[in-house]
Amino acid sequence: MKLADDEKAMLDGAKGKAKQKAMDLLVRYGEALGAERLVNVTNVAGTWNAGSPPMKPFAEKGMDAVFSKFNLDSDEVVETPQAEVYTCQLIHGIDTQNAHVTGVAEEAVNRQKQAERYFGERGVAMFNTCTPYQVGNVPVRGEHCAWMESSAVVYCNSVLGARTNTEGRESTGAASITGKIPYWGYHIPENRLGTHLVDVEIDVDSMMDWGLLGYAIGEIVQEDIPVLDGIRKVPSMIKLKHFGAAGASSGGIEMYHVPGVTPEANTVEDAFGAKKPVARLKYGAAERKVAYDNLNSSAKSADVDFIMLGCPHNSIEQVWTIAKLLDGRKLSPNTQLWVFTPRALRDTAELNGYGDMIRKAGGHLMSDTCPAIGRVMPNGTQVVATDSAKQAHYLPAIMKCQCWFGTVEDCVNAALTGRWQGGLQ
Amino acid sequence: MTTITIKGRKVVGGVAEGEAITTHDTVSGWGGIDSNTGTIIERRHELVGQSFKDKVLVFPGAKGSSGYSHFFHLARVAGAAPKAMLFSKMTTKAALGAVVTRVPSMSDFDRDPLEVIETGDWVKVDADRGIVEVTKKAGAKPATAAE
Incomplete structure (x- = not known):
């Protein structure tokens, strides 16, 4: 992989131990993907939690031990630096204000609170939600991001037109302190074009309609990019939130286009660019019923x-x-x-x-x-x-x-x- | 005894060998595996109830939650990781999962490993050289495309 000068400096240790470990992970990850280079990211959404049971033995050695192991894949414990770019915490395992309802042990709650404070002070905004775009984290079209959480990734790519792959705990940990991620997949414009044309033959309007549409299409296209033709009523944010989450559950949709609604396609032609659809699908009452019955x-x-x-x-x-x-x-x-x-x-x-x-x-x-x-x-x-x-x-x-x-x-x-x-x- | 060679690309370097465990189903990390034992727990998965611990896992690729890498990472911490991983469909989940599991891994093969390798075969993975050597298990009928 070709590295820029600032990336080489980090890998050589000129910017400290943690960034060296982070760059080492990003290079291993980029080479595994077959990426040619890294890209600068300005927005990271991942997880820095310490409340879940497997974190306990590491958290007992301190939050740097959790961070080194699980956010950098480093065997050596390094000090957690401040985030280099805008970073937020996604959903995690414990509602610390409702442990009496969920029955989560006080010891785990305290560990989670410690992690929130420790990583919060280092620049990880504790939004604690799978929908950071609902609470002010709204990347702009074309912005390179490193996000986890399948329902957030599909929203980021499709509705916002920002660019992210489905990252993991370790890659977002490294991206947060370096501002880098492999230039691969959805960061590359031609990979964002549609693959499947979906003829939507029935009205899709209610929340249930959008959930069923997502569940039906995700099962068929899996990781590919559907283009929904025939949507007559502009959906609100909550309907697209539901649609993407459903399609990322039955399948692995990370990107879709609704021509005239989502930002990268005004028309069906825009959505496919120079590519031809690999398949054309029909969504009607029968497909809707199958999705309902499956669910x-x-x-x-x-x-x-x-x-x-x-x-x-x-x-x-x-x-x-x-x-x-x-x-x-x-x-x-x-x-x-x-x-x-x-x-x-x-x-x-x-x-x-x-x-x-x-x-x-x-x-x-x-x-x-x-x-x-x-x-x-x-x-x-x-x-x-x-x-x-x-x-x-x-x-x-x-x-x-x-x-x-x-x-x-x-x-x-x-x-x-x-x-x-x-x-x- | 029949030996078959497959060529591919290094995803994570190193050399390892062991008994194969194969599946035509993609694997989910979060909600799909028990990291303490390496057992597949997804309800309708072909391998449900079976463990990949200390075996060469041959599978199409990753699916599901972005927690994939973390759950394979936890499997390594628990000593329940596979010995090597061979998968065809490259995704960020599969790549990062292999990287943090730190076992020899390969992709981009000259033929689909799932057409050649069956559960129980002995598989040697030399990711550095990009070579997989498959020794069919005793009593298996010779693979039709054997060299």
């Missing part, structure tokens, strides 16, 4: 124990929708309801009284984590209901439970009655 394939019992709302983390508008649906009502004694939103938006939700509205009904307003990432659910949970295609995809595998997928109204109704009465709408 609900784990669910057998209509007696619901646990309702999870907010994957990817809810917008304030979504929290308001839930608070309204719950206002003046009480949850069934047989259910628990957890509502997730980014930590910063949770403050807004509390300010607005939404937190009280949710709690008065018997639910919890939460942040920082989710049941799949934190591997936490209420004790004894067997049947879950969620409005998230991503959570419905992962929870049955990770938590060995049944899971219903439906609208937010279906889910709140299940929380109030203890019964699943949803259906394809």
